[in-house]
Amino acid sequence: MSSEDAPTTRPLPDVERVAPGAWRLEAAVATLPPFDTVNTYVIAHSGVAVVVDPGGERSEAADATRRTIALAGATLKAIVLTHTHADHLAGVDRLLEGERDVAVYAHPRELQRLDPAWRATGLAHGRRLTVGDEVVETVHTPGHSPGHIALWLSTQRLLLAGDLVAGAGSVWIGLPEGDVGEYLESLARAAALEPAVIAPGHGPVRHDGALVLHEARAHRLARERGVLAALRIGPLDLSAIRRALYPDLDAAIVDHAERSVLAHLRKLMRERRVMHVGTDERGPFDLAPGGGRD
Numbered sequence: 001m002s003s004e005d006a007p008t009t010r011p012l013p014d015v016e017r018v019a020p021g022a023w024r025l026e027a028a029v030a031t032l033p034p035f036d037t038v039n040t041y042v043i044a045h046s047g048v049a050v051v052v053d054p055g056g057e058r059s060e061a062a063d064a065t066r067r068t069i070a071l072a073g074a075t076l077k078a079i080v081l082t083h084t085h086a087d088h089l090a091g092v093d094r095l096l097e098g099e100r101d102v103a104v105y106a107h108p109r110e111l112q113r114l115d116p117a118w119r120a121t122g123l124a125h126g127r128r129l130t131v132g133d134e135v136v137e138t139v140h141t142p143g144h145s146p147g148h149i150a151l152w153l154s155t156q157r158l159l160l161a162g163d164l165v166a167g168a169g170s171v172w173i174g175l176p177e178g179d180v181g182e183y184l185e186s187l188a189r190a191a192a193l194e195p196a197v198i199a200p201g202h203g204p205v206r207h208d209g210a211l212v213l214h215e216a217r218a219h220r221l222a223r224e225r226g227v228l229a230a231l232r233i234g235p236l237d238l239s240a241i242r243r244a245l246y247p248d249l250d251a252a253i254v255d256h257a258e259r260s261v262l263a264h265l266r267k268l269m270r271e272r273r274v275m276h277v278g279t280d281e282r283g284p285f286d287l288a289p290g291g292g293r294d
């Protein structure tokens with residue numbers, strides 16, 4: 001889907017107040033189904049604003065973001081990217097137009113993928129940004145991508161989660177960037193913060209933070225059990241495992257599904273529960289000795 005045929009039926013972008021000094025704006029983007037929008041967040045306190053994930057590339061998205069900052073009586077000081085997938089940064093250039101002192105931040109593991117003209121700065125785990133009288137803390141949450149970060153506003157118990165979780169459905173964890181083991185650790189790291197509100201990169205804001213994180217973990221572990229169950233009948237190649245998990249897939253997303261199965265297999269091989277018995281990356285794969293076949 002190009003930005004030109006993006007759905008125009010709903011009034012885009014919408015603005016929703018998430019917490020005192022925090023707003024969500026929804027913009028149309030081309031991204032993986034079931035999503036067709038991305039959430040951009042504006043955090044503004046004491047005249048200072050930070051924008052998180054300006055993913056909408058249309059001018060309307062940048063206009064709405066600027067309007068929100070102006071209504072908050074603030075000046076844009078920084079743009080923070082939870083990660084560097086195109087649907088989270090397509091609007092950066094438009095927001096930087098005419099600005100002089102706006103810093104761009106992303107995790108050090110993703111900086112090399114950004115436009116050098118942005119002169120982006122690394123934001124490592126634990127690093128704090130001050131936004132007026134609010135403090136935004138960086139939480140490294142790899143899994144969806146190696147340098148994925150979430151942003152924690154402890155006074156609001158609000159977690160800006162990027163693609164760590166979605167407001168509805170699940171996020172994609174697939175090769176080459178995805179890592180299921182790291183992803184599960186990241187969910188635990190986020191859960192330890194005990195967020196009340198989770199503001200995700202796609203889908204609605206959730207006010208049941210613990211449940212969202214628990215569901216994401218349960219979903220991933222159920223998928224892992226599905227991979228192991230498929231292999232219980234004998235060695236299978238990647239396509240066969242994928243068909244066992246998702247029998248009726250739209251051809252357009254078969255590749256994505258297979259790369260997500262590979263991410264599970266990689267974790268299981270690292271844990272020596274599955275072994276690769278083939279000649280290329282498509283397998284076949286088999287349960288490791290003692291891995292569960294009777």
Ligand SMILES: [Zn+2]
Pocket residue numbers: 083085144163
């Ligand atoms: Zn992403």
